[in-house]
Amino acid sequence: xxxxxxxxxxxxxxxxxxxxxxxxxxxxxxxxxxxxxxxxxxxxxxxxxxxxxxxxxxxxxxxxxxxxxxxxxxxxxxxxxxxxxxxxxxxxxxxxxxxxxxxxxxxxxxxxxxxxxxxxxxxxxxxxxxxxxxxxxxxxxxxxxxxxxxxxxxxxxxxxxxxxxxxxxxxxxxxxxxxxxxxxxxxxxxxxxxxxxxxxxxxxxxxxxxxxxxxxxxxxxxxxxxxxxxxxxxxxxxxxxxxxxxxxxxxxxxxxxxxxxxxxxxxxxxxxxxxxxxxxxxxxxxxxxxxxxxxxxxxxxxxxxxxxxxxxxxxxxxxxxxxxxxxxxxxxxxxxxxxxxxxxxxxxxxxxxxxxxxxxxxxxxxxxxxxxxxxxxxxxxxxxxxxxxxxxxxxxxxxxxxxxxxxxxxxxxxxxxxx
Amino acid sequence: xxxxxxxxxxxxxxxxxxxxxxxxxxxxxxxxxxxxxxxxxxxxxxxxxxxxxxxxxxxxxxxxxxxxxxxxxxxxxxxxxxxxxxxxxxxxxxxxxxxxxxxxxxxxxxxxxxxxxxx
Numbered sequence: 351x352x353x354x355x356x357x358x359x360x361x362x363x364x365x366x367x368x369x370x371x372x373x374x375x376x377x378x379x380x381x382x383x384x385x386x387x388x389x390x391x392x393x394x395x396x397x398x399x400x401x402x403x404x405x406x407x408x409x410x411x412x413x414x415x416x417x418x419x420x421x422x423x424x425x426x427x428x429x430x431x432x433x434x435x436x437x438x439x440x441x442x443x444x445x446x447x448x449x450x451x452x453x454x455x456x457x458x459x460x461x462x463x464x465x466x467x468x469x470x471x472x473x474x475x476x477x478x479x480x481x482x483x484x485x486x487x488x489x490x491x492x493x494x495x496x497x498x499x500x501x502x503x504x505x506x507x508x509x510x511x512x513x514x515x516x517x518x519x520x521x522x523x524x525x526x527x528x529x530x531x532x533x534x535x536x537x538x539x540x541x542x543x544x545x546x547x548x549x550x551x552x553x554x555x556x557x558x559x560x561x562x563x564x565x566x567x568x569x570x571x572x573x574x575x576x577x578x579x580x581x582x583x584x585x586x587x588x589x590x591x592x593x594x595x596x597x598x599x600x601x602x603x604x605x606x607x608x609x610x611x612x613x614x615x616x617x618x619x620x621x622x623x624x625x626x627x628x629x630x631x632x633x634x635x636x637x638x639x640x641x642x643x644x645x646x647x648x649x650x651x652x653x654x655x656x657x658x659x660x661x662x663x664x665x666x667x668x669x670x671x672x673x674x675x676x677x678x679x680x681x682x683x684x685x686x687x688x689x690x691x692x693x694x695x696x697x698x699x700x701x702x703x704x705x706x707x708x709x710x711x712x713x714x715x716x717x718x719x720x721x722x723x724x725x726x727x728x729x730x731x732x733x734x735x736x737x738x739x740x741x742x743x744x745x746x747x748x749x750x751x752x753x754x755x756x757x758x759x760x761x762x763x764x765x766x767x768x769x
Numbered sequence: 770x771x772x773x774x775x776x777x778x779x780x781x782x783x784x785x786x787x788x789x790x791x792x793x794x795x796x797x798x799x800x801x802x803x804x805x806x807x808x809x810x811x812x813x814x815x816x817x818x819x820x821x822x823x824x825x826x827x828x829x830x831x832x833x834x835x836x837x838x839x840x841x842x843x844x845x846x847x848x849x850x851x852x853x854x855x856x857x858x859x860x861x862x863x864x865x866x867x868x869x870x871x872x873x874x875x876x877x878x879x880x881x882x883x884x885x886x887x888x
Contacts, residue, residue, distance in 0.1 A: 413820050501831060546782035547775060
């Protein structure tokens with residue numbers, strides 16, 4: 351079949367893909383193809399009508415729609431080839447991209463580089479294992495968001511929310527403003543899942559109670575949800591017998607985490623990191639398959655869209671560098687970055703030993719105060735950064751001036767100051 | 770007396786303390802100027818942004834997302850929303866077209882948060 355040769359194929363037209371495609375153009379690449387499976391560009395931001403986006407990228411509080419619209423305007427001004435309503439079926443290890451849509455049929459590109467920007471997907475009921483019947487009215491927070499904000503439907507009258515992640519809290523406010531009753535937010539962990547500002551402006555403002563160390567243990571109802579049973583949990587997250595409480599409701603909203611969407615990456619043979627659930631990447635966001643890059647939530651779930659856009663730009667610069675043959679040709683051994691004390695993961699996970707500025711993104715394992723994040727090379731501090739607070743839901747970023755002489759064991763750690 | 774607040778201006782969610790001294794509000798715990806402003810507002814007269822959707826006709830979707838160009842007093846938020854639920858906008862719409870001017874006399878305009886083509 352006819353293969354069109356292109357410089358870069360960007361898979362996904364959300365914030366990561368938009369930023370990547372735009373940056374690839376700015377870097378002077380000629381044939382940039384942006385492929386999106388939805389009918390329009392923008393990704394999940396199109397249903398995020400609340401504000402709080404873009405403070406870093408645009409220096410302004412924007413709503414999700416405004417943020418994506420700004421990028422769409424910029425992308426539309428270029429000659430980036432956009433295919434919406436188009437589903438990528440396969441990416442081969444040789445960087446052939448197969449896609450399909452209704453007007454053009456099967457499409458195939460031979461890409462010099464590929465940028466994966468497929469984003470992430472919500473965890474659903476089977477992934478958290480709630481017992482009971484299977485009635486209508488058990489929805490993910492993102493699905494509820496789409497029904498209310500895009501399609502204009504009210505998915506229930508009285509809701510219980512499981513999970514205190516940002517989307518769950520934002521939907522608690524949104525449903526209240528749409529004159530639905532929100533009985534409460536239940537969180538299995540002993541701490542809040544999302545940002546504290548969202549607890550203040552989404553729950554406290556509307557007197558919506560938050561129940562920590564409590565989960566939904568059973569779903570009731572035949573055709574339609576009639577209620578749920580909640581129970582307190584112990585430190586091992588096991589329900590405590592005798593603490594069960596029945597709540598009558600017709601909607602259970604699940605906000606129980608996000609998982610990077612990597613079917614295409616796995617099929618291409620790209621190595622997936624066990625903690626981030628995204629491709630392992632180096633400082634150019636390049637995956638284990640040379641010439642294939644990852645951007646945004648496909649590589650690890652970020653809490654801020656500004657960081658998502660930033661990784662899209664890094665990936666595009668990596669792709670441009672590859673095409674312009676700036677990369678040193680001799681294969682080099684990658685240095686692994688090991689998460690040390692109190693760090694659950696870093697991005698990138700490995701480093702090509704070359705001079706340059708590297709932005710590390712990481713998550714801490716527990717809430718800490720007055721801490722120092724240190725990047726060590728064989729025990730010697732390369733960079734240290736003091737923070738007043740760090741919480742697991744909030745990604746920490748640290749920019750490091752990397753030298754190719756750094757060799758040896760690279761460890762990232764976070765420690766609270768003693769005393 | 771000190772009152773505690775959590776700043777909602779950016780994701781850092783700073784813990785603020787606001788103390789009234791000689792008729793002035795003194796904010797501590799903030800890491801930027803916006804936090805100081807938020808602390809004083811939150812203590813004296815809390816304000817919030819409006820983000821919601823309004824009815825849309827003639828477009829690809831039934832809802833137009835909208836956002837205010839400034840903060841409105843918190844106690845007027847539900848009245849503003851009820852007003853917005855009563856209006857209908859016709860496609861096409863351009864980003865930041867005015868959907869409601871000076872909503873309920875607050876001096877704040879409500880703007881379209883995206884483009885919508887005729888569908």
